[in-house]
Amino acid sequence: MAGENLENWRKTHSTGEIRPESGGEETIVMGWVENIRDLGGIKFFNLQDREGKIQITAPEKEVKKEILDKIDSLSKQSSVAVKGKITEADQAPGGVEIIPTQIRELNPAETPLPLDPTGQTKADLDTRLDARLLDLRRPKPAAIFKIKHTILRTIRESLILKGFLEVNTPKIVKSATETGATLFPISYFEKEAFLSQSPQLYKEILTGCFDKVFEIGPIFRAEEHDTRYHLNEVTSADIEMAFVKKEDVMEILEEVVIEVFERVKEENKGELKALEHDIEVPKKPLPRVTYGEAIDKLQEAEVEIDWGEDFSIPEQRELSEIMEGPYFVVDWPTEMKPFYIKPEEENPEISHAFDLLCEEIELASGGTRIHEKELLEKRIKESGLSPRQFKYHLKNFDWGIPPHAGFGLGVERLMMALTGAENVRECMLFPRDRRRLTP
Structure with missing residues (x-):
């Protein structure tokens, strides 16, 4: 009718x-x-x-x-x-x-409905995502995205007040930002192109004219992981700053994250109540632990892990029980980080990199970048990539690219910490993973 x-x-x-x-x-x-x-x-x-x-x-x-x-x-x-x-x-x-x-x-709505929008009858996640419109009329899913609105607004306002310029970089690119293994190829007229893994290279270039830039937008990674923490399209909040080192952007990151916690706790009381979730606002400065110290702590907890190995989710969960709340892991092995991360001058095996973790979730990663062209070319080769692939990017380093540093913050993962969501798919309106390309 x-x-x-x-x-x-x-x-x-x-x-x-x-x-x-x-x-x-x-x-x-x-x-x-x-x-x-x-x-x-x-x-x-x-x-x-x-x-x-x-x-x-x-x-x-x-x-x-x-x-x-x-x-x-x-x-x-x-x-x-x-x-x-x-x-x-x-x-x-x-x-x-x-x-x-x-x-x-x-x-008029057709009946019977595929799920109960009042939330009184439970539905599995696939059923909810297949009928997302009805799902978003449920109290808890609606609360998650009202909180996401607060998160995005707070990040944007906080960075603008700190003097950052908002930019938009291409999402169709010619070459990889990190490794070709996680690229989505697309047909671009007569050429091959890819969906962008990160705004990293563009935001580095933009520090050479705008000093401090940020972008909030989608990134795409063809990762094989099919876990409750991984998606193939996510929202990333990225910054890059000129004439600074990793310690400076770590301070920016912790200030932004703490402000997000404060604003959500203050402005989303009703949504947190609907989610039956409480949050504790972390205090500045957030704890710092070196990668080596983290390995020692895990080994003391009888976790089998050696120096040079990345942390799995169970290992990050173990660390969270030791550290509590959000914390930084700094001074990562150089070979574990992307080619643009700067190695330490006195000990090149260690890099000027950091990750921000909360509970078992990696929220952000960043560090001081390489601004010397010769060293950058060397690291590209050591990472198994070809400098020819980055010739347009490398040209900019002939034109006075300043020392710079930055980070990328995963918005949906931050949402998991703030909403208590058990699956990152709950934090994306229409998630994309290995099995889901609709709706």
Whole structure:
């Protein structure tokens, strides 16, 4: 059945704007039908919108028969518009309800629904992602993305206040940023191109003119991992600064992350309550441990790991029990890090690199970059890549690229720490992994 047109109707209130003190006012609200009840002599349904829900109450003695018939014809999750009077009602959620004078069904929902949008009946993650629209009407998934909005806004505002310029770099590139093993090839007219793994090389170049830059955008990695921590398209918050070293950008990173924790705890109380999740704001400075010290701590905990090996998720989980809260691991082996990370002058086996971890999750990585062309070419070769592949990038190092440093922060992984989500797919509206390319 086709829906009705709005004609001259315009929404006057969202559910979050209606208070008991608004009693007696006329209103037009629009949203979705959450549930329908008939108690004999009185009919109800909850209208849900982005901000919450409000009870629509239709007593037989106060409304026309056509209103009662319309409520009987509604299906759950149909899109509706309701015109009526705001009325105080102690028994209603929020202490207020609307007595309808007109109801328009704008677009009916087909039944049965593939999942229960009230959240009372559990659904597995694949079912939820296949019916993402309905899933996002559930309280908990909606709360996650309201928190994500706060996270992105806080990162952006914090960096702008620190003097960073927001930039946008290409997402279709000619060559790898790190290694060709994690590239997604695409057909680009008569040429082969790739989806960008990182804005790294571009943001390095931009320090040569804008000094301090940041970008918040998608990155793509054709990783084989199919875990609850890995996706093939994620959101990365990247910065790069000129005339600094890793210690300077580590300070920027911890300030931004702490501010994100503070803002979410303060501004998203309702969402954290819906998620049944509490967060503790970390204090500055965040703890620092060298890679070598971390290896020693793991070996003392009887974890089998040798110097030169990367940390697995179980090993990161073990470290989190020792360190608690977000912490930095610094001074990584050079061979474990990308070619653009600067080795230490006195001990080239160690690099000026850092990772930021929280619980068992790696949130960010960064470091001081190489700005000397000869050393950069050497590290490219040592990484099994060809300098010819980076000829356009290397040209810039003939034109006074300054010393610089930066980091990349995984937004969805940060969300896991802030929302208690058990799977990173819950933190992406429409996730992409090895098995999922739709919706």
